[in-house]
Amino acid sequence: xxxxxxxxxxxxxxxxxxxxxxxxxxxxxxxxxxxxxxxxxxxxxxxxxxxxxxxxxxxxxxxxxxxxxxxxxxxxxxxxxxxxxxxxxxxxxxxxxxxxxxxxxxxxxxxxxxxxxxxxxxxxxxxxxxxxxxxxxxxxxxxxxxxxxxxxxxxxxxxxxxxxxxxxxxxxxxxxxxxxxxxxxxxxxxxxxxxxxxxxxxxxxxxxxxxxxxxxxxxxxxxxxxxxxxxxxxxxxxxxxxxxxxxxxxxxxxxxxxxxxxxxxxxxxxxxxxxxxxxxxxxxxxxxxxxxxxxxxxxxxxxxxxxxxxxxxxxxxxxxxxxxxxxxxxxxxxxxxxxxxxxxxxxxxxxxxxxxxxxxxxxxxxxxxxxx
Amino acid sequence: xxxxxxxxxxxxxxxxxxxxxxxxxxxxxxxxxxxxxxxxxxxxxxxxxxxxxxxxxxxxxxxxxxxxxxxxxxxxxxxxxxxxxxxxxxxxxxxxxxxxxxxxxxxxxxxxxxxxxxxxxxxxxxxxxxxxxxxxxxxxxxxxxxxxxxxxxxxxxxxxxxxxxxxxxxxxxxxxxxxxxxxxxxxxxxxxxxxxxxxxxxxxxxxxxxxxxxxxxxxxxxxxxxxxxxxxxxxxxxxxxxxxxxxxxxxxxxxxxxxxxxxxxxxxxxxxxxxxxxxxxxxxxxxxxxxxxxxxxxxxxxxxxxxxxxxxxxxxxxxxxxxxxxxxxxxxxxxxxxxxxxxxxxxxxxxxxxxxxxxxxxxxxxxxxxxxxxxxxxxxxxxxxxxxxxxxxxxxxxxxxxxxxxxxxxxxxxxxxxxxxxxxxxxxxxxxxxxxxxxxxxxxxxxxxxxxxxxxxxxxxxxxxxxxxxxxxxxxxxxxxxxxxxxxxxxxxxxxxxxxxxxxxxxxxxxxxxxxxxxxxxxxxxxxxxxxxxxxxxxxxxxxxxxxxxxxxxxxxxxxxxxxxxxxxxxxxxxxxxxxxxxxxxxxxxxxxxxxxxxxxxxxxx
Numbered sequence: 001x002x003x004x005x006x007x008x009x010x011x012x013x014x015x016x017x018x019x020x021x022x023x024x025x026x027x028x029x030x031x032x033x034x035x036x037x038x039x040x041x042x043x044x045x046x047x048x049x050x051x052x053x054x055x056x057x058x059x060x061x062x063x064x065x066x067x068x069x070x071x072x073x074x075x076x077x078x079x080x081x082x083x084x085x086x087x088x089x090x091x092x093x094x095x096x097x098x099x100x101x102x103x104x105x106x107x108x109x110x111x112x113x114x115x116x117x118x119x120x121x122x123x124x125x126x127x128x129x130x131x132x133x134x135x136x137x138x139x140x141x142x143x144x145x146x147x148x149x150x151x152x153x154x155x156x157x158x159x160x161x162x163x164x165x166x167x168x169x170x171x172x173x174x175x176x177x178x179x180x181x182x183x184x185x186x187x188x189x190x191x192x193x194x195x196x197x198x199x200x201x202x203x204x205x206x207x208x209x210x211x212x213x214x215x216x217x218x219x220x221x222x223x224x225x226x227x228x229x230x231x232x233x234x235x236x237x238x239x240x241x242x243x244x245x246x247x248x249x250x251x252x253x254x255x256x257x258x259x260x261x262x263x264x265x266x267x268x269x270x271x272x273x274x275x276x277x278x279x280x281x282x283x284x285x286x287x288x289x290x291x292x293x294x295x296x297x298x299x300x301x302x303x304x305x306x307x308x309x310x311x312x313x314x315x316x317x318x319x320x321x322x323x324x325x326x327x328x329x330x331x332x333x334x335x336x337x338x339x340x341x342x343x344x345x346x347x348x349x350x351x352x353x354x355x356x357x358x359x360x361x362x363x364x365x366x367x368x369x370x371x372x
Numbered sequence: 373x374x375x376x377x378x379x380x381x382x383x384x385x386x387x388x389x390x391x392x393x394x395x396x397x398x399x400x401x402x403x404x405x406x407x408x409x410x411x412x413x414x415x416x417x418x419x420x421x422x423x424x425x426x427x428x429x430x431x432x433x434x435x436x437x438x439x440x441x442x443x444x445x446x447x448x449x450x451x452x453x454x455x456x457x458x459x460x461x462x463x464x465x466x467x468x469x470x471x472x473x474x475x476x477x478x479x480x481x482x483x484x485x486x487x488x489x490x491x492x493x494x495x496x497x498x499x500x501x502x503x504x505x506x507x508x509x510x511x512x513x514x515x516x517x518x519x520x521x522x523x524x525x526x527x528x529x530x531x532x533x534x535x536x537x538x539x540x541x542x543x544x545x546x547x548x549x550x551x552x553x554x555x556x557x558x559x560x561x562x563x564x565x566x567x568x569x570x571x572x573x574x575x576x577x578x579x580x581x582x583x584x585x586x587x588x589x590x591x592x593x594x595x596x597x598x599x600x601x602x603x604x605x606x607x608x609x610x611x612x613x614x615x616x617x618x619x620x621x622x623x624x625x626x627x628x629x630x631x632x633x634x635x636x637x638x639x640x641x642x643x644x645x646x647x648x649x650x651x652x653x654x655x656x657x658x659x660x661x662x663x664x665x666x667x668x669x670x671x672x673x674x675x676x677x678x679x680x681x682x683x684x685x686x687x688x689x690x691x692x693x694x695x696x697x698x699x700x701x702x703x704x705x706x707x708x709x710x711x712x713x714x715x716x717x718x719x720x721x722x723x724x725x726x727x728x729x730x731x732x733x734x735x736x737x738x739x740x741x742x743x744x745x746x747x748x749x750x751x752x753x754x755x756x757x758x759x760x761x762x763x764x765x766x767x768x769x770x771x772x773x774x775x776x777x778x779x780x781x782x783x784x785x786x787x788x789x790x791x792x793x794x795x796x797x798x799x800x801x802x803x804x805x806x807x808x809x810x811x812x813x814x815x816x817x818x819x820x821x822x823x824x825x826x827x828x829x830x831x832x833x834x835x836x837x838x839x840x841x842x843x844x845x846x847x848x849x850x851x852x853x854x855x856x857x858x859x860x861x862x863x864x865x866x867x868x869x870x871x872x873x874x875x876x877x878x879x880x881x882x883x884x885x886x887x888x889x890x891x892x893x894x895x896x897x898x899x900x901x902x903x904x905x906x907x908x909x910x911x912x913x914x915x916x917x918x919x920x921x922x923x924x925x926x927x928x929x930x931x932x933x934x935x936x937x938x939x940x941x942x943x944x945x946x947x948x949x950x951x952x953x954x955x956x957x958x959x960x961x962x963x964x965x966x967x968x969x970x971x972x973x974x975x976x977x978x
Contacts (some may be wrong), residue, residue, distance in 0.1 A: 070766035072590035079800035
């Protein structure tokens, strides 16, 4: 039996469920629309890219009588074409609109998902404040009756724009040229930003620019790149911000004190990361204190941070998804690199992950610690 | 309906909507020939809606006269289920083409289906066993890649389609126009069948199913994993697994999978294969070999395919044995026979599992339990409570969006026609195909007609003599520039030839006639006619520098082949008459010379 078959037999006890797909093009985007569909988008620079709205296999959407649904396939519900590469895509909640960002980074593209056909059409653009050739603006959406788009490539070019009127409703109004690595809307008035240097901030848009901030992470910060994600916002005490560095360090922070991480651990990953822009850290929406990280290689690692405190330095993942390495690579091609991952909004242990060789996996891992 | 140099296809679908429960029946008109592709049954309906509406085809007039042939792609009922109805109840006596395995398996499935419909459900207007037999007598079986002449103009050829045993894609050709119909096919090989393949035949039109065109398929490995997991979990907890199967093909695939897994895990749980299947096995063995993939063929060389290490023949007494086991039994829809017997014994235990590997026709137990029914009324009003786990796994191999693009890329058609989709909803797919593969894409709705204009090429042979003569003209032919050629086109016995006029006359036994024109031009000239002729010669020589102008010893002047003679009419010595004469071929030059001379001659220099 070849290694792939061996791994597959192992997978019987490691995964409750496992699906593997080949997309027509690799994606760096996995954006949910309700809990039944995701958007993916290509990022090639020399040819036309596709944006696809994929409906999850029925088996993943039903709770009753699962065994009676034989279909294990994604359905392409909508599709569109983009001349630019797409690095970020956000769905505007309660609408049929999407906002994408890519290179060249001088504008954001707004798309409409058709109702009576399967077409995703480009409808308008949002110009950005500062035109950068090689940086693409990060995007986040304030969902409201009048949705607003938050975007920026650097701190000084951060803006909130009303989608309908295109009026700027908020700017950072600073001259800081720090490069942004992620933006996240937390509620109707607040958003979080993370700079590539590791600088984090929480901003209340009801006030003039005065974010709760930290400074860049402490010693050892020699050119690493950072990204971050805020977990369950406003739901009780405890660390809810996770920050991941390209040297494999994972810090957990409490929003009340961004300057002193609650814990800082070293993840067993191969460093340096081949493409630090692909780093991703996510909180599990359905599992307390669980995180997933990716972007170092062809794996996705899941951690349980429950007992992490300031003293822990080395940690081991609760689970490592190796499917991309065994199923997709055949030993001859360069090893795949995970470009993005996301948690299923309703199924606690189900994740989706994508790689640079256009594979997409949906996997439901088994917590081997749990009693049978 | 082919006009001069203009051909078209007509496409008509009797297909149904919905995913698994559609039916296929397509009519193609190509260069005056009418071909029916598949003749499927709609599995979701119980009344006449399950049959295609054949009145679409020809209002009056017999189908046998209208249709040149019927082609069946494979034995699935949604592709052949309406065939006996069509040939025996509606009426068609022409040839029905299909591959050998399809010919062998079709009647069995049709008879099974008939039994369910009539015996189990008491249907009235259904075809009989005799009708199935009569229908199959009209079948002409074909081999892969064999060109079959339906008549002296229409030919067909079958290609390997994967999907199921005996499934084929068909190329239909009339002269230089062709269409390829894919039926159902699969572009990724599995454990017992290879992938579909077609050569770069460049048909005018490729017709393909689009039911799965908008899907991205889960990998074969993951689907197998799912199956293994279910089986493993059941036997681990001491339960029994029943897998109802039709015959070879899918069962084979699953057996190979289990055997490999059992070996790897060193499992001791018994796996059984019902005797009904082993009996059929040897019968289908000969059919099966050319249709499997390379790997299987190699294995079969080493051993008989039913000599598995871990899989043994089933005895009905084993069903009562305690402990876990896995059993493959026929028939596939649990509607009778051994699989139903076993099902009844095992249904009451929640540790057990039944895995349905395919679609089940309405009325069968398989269909009922897949619809979620848990209390079944059996014979004698006995109620069976189903506590065992019911799993539905789709093992059928279909091409998804990626597979369709691959096949289109292989065949390189001018146009693609997608059947069974919902046209409005597939705009993106249409754009994708048109952009990436540079072909036109059509997506007609049920009952719609699509007309595709084609420009068929008419081959004409040019005689060697004519070619040589043209070459001798002196000018070399230029590859990119058209060259005007004069000849006579002879059409005889569907043959077109271009020959020189002389040759044509000779072949027709006609004498050649030459037309010669003579025109008189009056000139005022007092000199003698010899001098007039000389003046004419000098004048023409100076003007017509590109032409060959000669002054002959007898006094006449020639311009190419045109002759000019000067004469003096007796009445008036001051007037001279020029006789300009030319053949029909030199009409243009002759007219030109005449008008030139009518303008008069220049004054002689003193």
